[in-house]
Amino acid sequence: MATQANVAGRGADGTPDSESDAKSSTVLIVGAGVVGCVTAIKLAQAKIDCTIIEKLNETSIAPRACGYFGAAQIFLNEIGMYKHIREKGFMTRGISWRGLPKDDGTGTFKQYGDLVAAQWLCDPNDYELPVGTGMLGLPQGSLNRLLVEKALETGYVHVDYGMKLSSVMENSKSTGVTALVEDVNTQSEIKYHARYCVGADGAHSALRRSLNIPFGGHTWPERILTTNVMIPNVVDPVYHSFFYMVDKFWGLASPLEEAILGKTTLWRYNFAVPADDTRSDEELLSDETILDLYETRMPGPRPLQVKIEARVLYKIHQRLVPTMRKGHCLLAGDAAHVCNPMGALGLNTGILDADALAEALIMVLKEDCSDKVLDLYSDERRQVFAFFVDPMSTQNKLRIQSNPPEVAPEQDSYFRLLNSNPTEEQMKELMKPYFETWRTAIRKVAKAAGL
Template sequence: MVNVDTPVLVVGAGPSGLTLANELARHGVTVRIIDRAPAPATTSRALVVQPRSLEIFEDMEVIDDVLAVGGKAPGINVMFANDKSVRLELDDLLNDPANYTTYQSLFTLSQDDTERILTKKLEERGVRVERGLTMTDLAAGEGHMIVSVRAADGTTRAIRCAWVIGCDGAHSAVREAAGIPFEGTTYPDEFIMADAELDWDLPDGDIYAFPSRAGFIAAFAMPGEHRFRIFGNVKAGPEGPGPEYSEPTHEEFQAMVDERMPLPATVVREHWVSRYRLHRRVAPRYREGRVFLVGDAAHVHSPAGAQGMNTGIQDAYNLAWKLALVANGIAGEPLLDSYQAERHPVGKRLLTTTDRLFAVISGQSATATFLRAHLAPQIVSRVLARHSIRTWLVGTLAQLRVAYPASPLNHEDGSGWKAAPAPGDRARQADVLIDGEPGRLHDLLHGTRHTVLLFAGTGGARQEAELCRVADRIRHAYPDLVTAYVISTERLTDHPALVGDPDRSAHDRYGLGRAAAAFVIRPDLHICYRGTPIDTGTLLAELARRLPGAAPKAVDSPFA
């Protein structure tokens, strides 16, 4: 094995980089993380944390700190100049099987708070962010990378590592040094974003969007009285677009508010305000040899839908467990190819979706302005009157429906799945009894292992005791890598793997009836296998294929 200073070097200590470093450390991989900034940022920047990211934070054991600092945003309001408005109550739309989650609203948390919480957890895991270090070059060696970095005092050094992860944003030095293009364009308009206190008649706590003939403005509730994150587009001046970043005056900011909002609103105070340019770009590949791109280094897009930071967090969550299995010798390097196969389509689709939405809500063409002023009030109210569309829209916005249907890791046996989640889908949440106490199915999935869920079915054809023996055999074969549970509507057997489903909540949410079925859940809470009927040999062969470097241990159990 090549001698390295660290197996993994993460470049960039934003939410994506901090998530990745935390997850690698949690999975037992030695990691270093560097950032060019001498100190953490103190501005809010990204604000909305989607329910799927909250599920990830729960698995990462930072959810209590997140919930203590941020605030719920229970509703989204689209308001037009003609007094028409549409409101989406999120908790009503996060209860169908695919959407069901512990976190029944969007959540607002300033990015500096997100980074502070993740940094604290990382330090608890024994890893500190090395600040004031700028990556200047990459060189590939035989089975390793050499990363050149420059300190704030001008001195340089080389870091030898097995893998380099670029989490260093839209102007990624890692991406440039690896020779990966960043394809796309820059939007013609400029955008103003601010954290401000507003004097208006709307209540705190919600999210508000105001499409108008002039363009678009939105206000996202922040912690604090009458405090909102506000952003909107403005036309470039007669001399064309300005610099990448600048600071508008109070008068310019108030003028945008007056022009766009259909009700009186006074900007009392700006805590932070910036004018900037927006880009829509995506890297054609997220991996180049031993270099990976994560978050804004891989894809940037409009803020429509508040998807950017959350997508980067999911990138990191997807990559970390795979890199850990490879670094620990449990899986081969081909597993890492699934990162591109799974996350690149998500980034491409997000770029297309947000670009089309942004063209409608902020475009200056005659068609876009006419649509916002005249057709949007009727279209939005009619379309969103349909419960199925509202449910799909909110589930997509919350990133609970992100799936990898074409993943090379997917496999299934059997047929007749009907409404069951498919391989590549997020593992669904459900209410169950754990050790006789109320709990959630995701409580069983937390940690760093794969999880096998053995649903007993509702027909009584498969005995609990028999499935408990299957679970016990799986647990003993891969004690540190796989765990297994039996989900039963009866709970007639006393066994540590048995989970109660007395009201059939879990069976219903997984679209299951009388027949027994097995699901294998990855460490990132996505399904990689489903099979019916349950066959012990097939399950063990499936796990052996996924964990080729782990020799199954002989079964030594009173339940075998």
């Protein structure tokens, strides 16, 4: 863990009394999560020094994202992280949609629900799964720890934990950014100065609030009950990650480590809690509630042989800022946009924000490019969210919850395609947006704009 600065002289208002008291770096990143760390790694590889401040005292291990695919894999490979993630993680070949599990007639075992459709993420005959194919699995907390280590190894990144952004005091082309930061352990305040500041501090972004940038959109009526659970693997479903389709408590199950037959391994089970469920958070998070949900949603032997490892409730939002840039401050990831997480479009979009933003900053700081490229970053990534991520993540949600599995294979055009024995070219065309639309080639965009 990085050491934290001591506070020197103070002015009458209690803030540091001179710029000499400020900690300085070329880029200040707010948030040491995945998006902040990926941004720092790419900048560091271009020999740009960064300081990351993180309000938590250590890397978060909260149950969040767990799968990375499409263009996100390509970028992670470019910065040298794909191999490390794959060594620590595992691969799955696709996802599926199913009805609820069914009793096998003995009363002692529930089979996987009827298969509605399946989406391969690789060639069906390919078991090597090169970069860009399959779903690369690793829980977000584990990925975050790998990225912090990689960032620190560069020698260009410093991480200060227990540091919470209070406000942005200066934000201009002439002076750069000066931020007032609170040490959460001592309640003292420290100035941080940088040429640019990146807000990668999540949906409740302190930087976004300090800049008075609105966060328009809506909150879905359901909440997500997320659980991590140890489960014995007794059946190979081929498509390990699967959505279970039902009007209430619909959700997604995914392995969090390789699901080896005959072994007990960690899985993620998500449930959408209906808005009209009046139970308290304590009741919803209780063993009784979760085990009742497992009973109807989880295939396998009965009685259930599980161990709950983690549980948390989340709200689901669809929101987007009107701009991802204000002066020398920029937003990325959940600080700029949030969406229904079922479908792996949340963190992966943030990772691809980091790719475009870091490249734009490299162009400005190392190549004397006009800082208008940062406006292009904002415009292009907002469009990716508004016209691709937002509608796709919305449809992912509606497809699961309001599409009876008995009729969905015929009524849903997406399912009809998947079930029609599509050609290799059709499947490539289906996945094309996840490689081309999702990722922003910021240099290409800048060249087209004459920068």
